[in-house]
Amino acid sequence: MFYKSTRNSAINVDSATAITQGISVEGGLFVPNEIPKITLEEIDMLADMNYSERATFIFKKYLTDFTDVEIKYCTDNAYNTDNFENESIIELSHLFDGTYMLELWHGPTCAFKDMALQILPYFLTTSAKKINLNKKIVILVATSGDTGKAALEGFKDIEGTQILVFYPENGVSPMQKRQMTTQDGENVDVCAINGNFDDCQNGVKEILTDNDIKAKLEEEALIFSSANSINWGRLVPQIVYYVSAYVTLAKDKEIELGEKINVVVPTGNFGNILAAYYSKKMGLPINKLICASNVNNVLTDFINTGVYDRNREFYATSSPSMDILISSNLERLLYHFTGDNDKQISEWFASLSSTGRYEVTDDVKKILQDEFFAGFSDDEQTKDTIRAIYNQYSYTCDTHTAVAVKVYNDYKNKTNDKTKTIIASTASPYKFSASVLEAIDKGSEVSDEYEMIERLNELSKFEIPESLAELKNKKVKYTNSIEKAEMKGYVLKELGISY
Ligand SMILES: *Cc1c(COP(=O)(O)O)cnc(C)c1O
Numbered sequence: 232m233f234y235k236s237t238r239n240s241a242i243n244v245d246s247a248t249a250i251t252q253g254i255s256v257e258g259g260l261f262v263p264n265e266i267p268k269i270t271l272e273e274i275d276m277l278a279d280m281n282y283s284e285r286a287t288f289i290f291k292k293y294l295t296d297f298t299d300v301e302i303k304y305c306t307d308n309a310y311n312t313d314n315f316e317n318e319s320i321i322e323l324s325h326l327f328d329g330t331y332m333l334e335l336w337h338g339p340t341c342a343f344k345d346m347a348l349q350i351l352p353y354f355l356t357t358s359a360k361k362i363n364l365n366k367k368i369v370i371l372v373a374t375s376g377d378t379g380k381a382a383l384e385g386f387k388d389i390e391g392t393q394i395l396v397f398y399p400e401n402g403v404s405p406m407q408k409r410q411m412t413t414q415d416g417e418n419v420d421v422c423a424i425n426g427n428f429d430d431c432q433n434g435v436k437e438i439l440t441d442n443d444i445k446a447k448l449e450e451e452a453l454i455f456s457s458a459n460s461i462n463w464g465r466l467v468p469q470i471v472y473y474v475s476a477y478v479t480l481a482k483d484k485e486i487e488l489g490e491k492i493n494v495v496v497p498t499g500n501f502g503n504i505l506a507a508y509y510s511k512k513m514g515l516p517i518n519k520l521i522c523a524s525n526v527n528n529v530l531t532d533f534i535n536t537g538v539y540d541r542n543r544e545f546y547a548t549s550s551p552s553m554d555i556l557i558s559s560n561l562e563r564l565l566y567h568f569t570g571d572n573d574k575q576i577s578e579w580f581a582s583l584s585s586t587g588r589y590e591v592t593d594d595v596k597k598i599l600q601d602e603f604f605a606g607f608s609d610d611e612q613t614k615d616t617i618r619a620i621y622n623q624y625s626y627t628c629d630t631h632t633a634v635a636v637k638v639y640n641d642y643k644n645k646t647n648d649k650t651k652t653i654i655a656s657t658a659s660p661y662k663f664s665a666s667v668l669e670a671i672d673k674g675s676e677v678s679d680e681y682e683m684i685e686r687l688n689e690l691s692k693f694e695i696p697e698s699l700a701e702l703k704n705k706k707v708k709y710t711n712s713i714e715k716a717e718m719k720g721y722v723l724k725e726l727g728i729s730y
Pocket residue numbers: 342343344377378460497498499500501502503504552553631657658
């Protein structure tokens with residue numbers, strides 16, 4: 232299997248190179264040159280395996296340049312009970328008739344990003360060895376809150392790596408900020424940007440593709456890579472949990488083997504839902520992919536009109552990890568939808584960066600609407616949804632997951648589709664205690680983050696994650712805050728490079 236760049240189909244690299252580089256030299260994203268298949272027999276066979284073994288099975292189809300021993304080394308180190316709460320790694324919670332919450336947040340940082348970022352450091356260091364890199368890998372991360380912490384946890388003290396995380400100063404929850412600024416590890420750094428997530432992401436992308444900076448790093452035997460979902464090594468682990476959830480539902484006789492299901496995903500950078508799309512293309516029986524946004528609903532409009540237009544107001548919402556106006560992974564989807572048309576993709580994305588807008592062809596729009604349903608939820612509706620689920624099913628969900636539930640309800644009302652459905656639950660409610668309590672504990676006087684956690688514990692059935700409780704006693708180590716224009720200089724300074 233080879234990986235091509237969405238902006239230059241002539242580029243052909245193995246997975247180790249794609250993962251090490253993170254992004255292609257001309258700014259395109261790596262995609263597999265074909266999507267491997269999974270049969271119903273294989274799905275049936277996976278029923279007897281644990282999560283790590285299921286992951287190994289899927290990775291063998293994509294990382295064909297890795298040996299079995301290498302893949303097993305990665306999965307064993309990532310998907311175990313040192314890192315995750317339970318042996319099952321993910322949890323499926325039966326919410327209501329034919330609807331299941333796929334809880335992806337039982338890892339060390341309480342958000343679904345752990346599913347990929349616990350394994351990415353092993354993929355990356357293994358890849359570097361395979362291609363005889365002999366350089367220290369510098370990971371630059373832009374985060375809307377959850378990726379940053381998950382990447383810091385994944386990479387802390389991993390030999391041969393150094394990690395720098397940029398987050399929007401006022402764009403993350405207090406708990407997310409505290410998680411990052413108290414991070415342990417000798418090879419980590421965290422810095423706030425006076426701007427929003429898109430500023431952070433653009434800044435990082437510019438640095439990653441800056442030839443002057445790259446040359447300077449080269450002299451110091453350093454090389455950049457990315458832990459954002461532009462890196463293929465972030466996406467492929469996300470395919471696993473859709474397959475694994477399906478396997479478990481079939482095993483538990485909740486669905487028939489081969490029965491189609493819907494998948495609802497609260498979406499920001501389009502990584503998680505793209506992984507669901509890949510699993511469908513592999514042959515996992517999926518009917519509709521339901522794309523849920525908050526009021527930063529650029530994706531809802533895009534899927535409904537074929538026009539991607541980021542020229543709109545940016546809102547800070549109660550689901551901050553989805554406060555994004557440039558959804559990077561859409562580029563991969565459109566590459567597949569246009570029949571690998573790298574010229575077309577280059578044009579659209581050049582237009583996105585110069586005018587903030589592009590419009591796809593009618594053909595592409597049609598495929599898009601066949602595969603996806605899109606909708607959004609504002610903060611008030613999100614709050615109402617958290618309250619309704621809590622009152623009806625005694626289930627506490629976080630704000631991002633509630634956005635998905637709201638959009639799923641809209642979908643059902645509109646289509647009357649009775650297909651069984653998985654809703655991706657992307658964060659622990661404890662990570663967004665203030666918003667969750669506002670919904671289910673009206674009139675509460677509690678304002679201290681840790682008291683909120685205690686209160687939420689009284690109301691919900693979930694245990695308090697230790698990693699959040701212990702933050703109270705941790706020292707804040709990182710207080711830097713800079714302008715977007717200062718990012719380049721900051722990175723060089725951190726790496727000890729003069730310029
Ligand atoms: C990152 C994140 C999302 C959005 O996922 P994408 O892959 O960027 O679409 C949704 N919910 C939570 C809690 C997240 O951390």
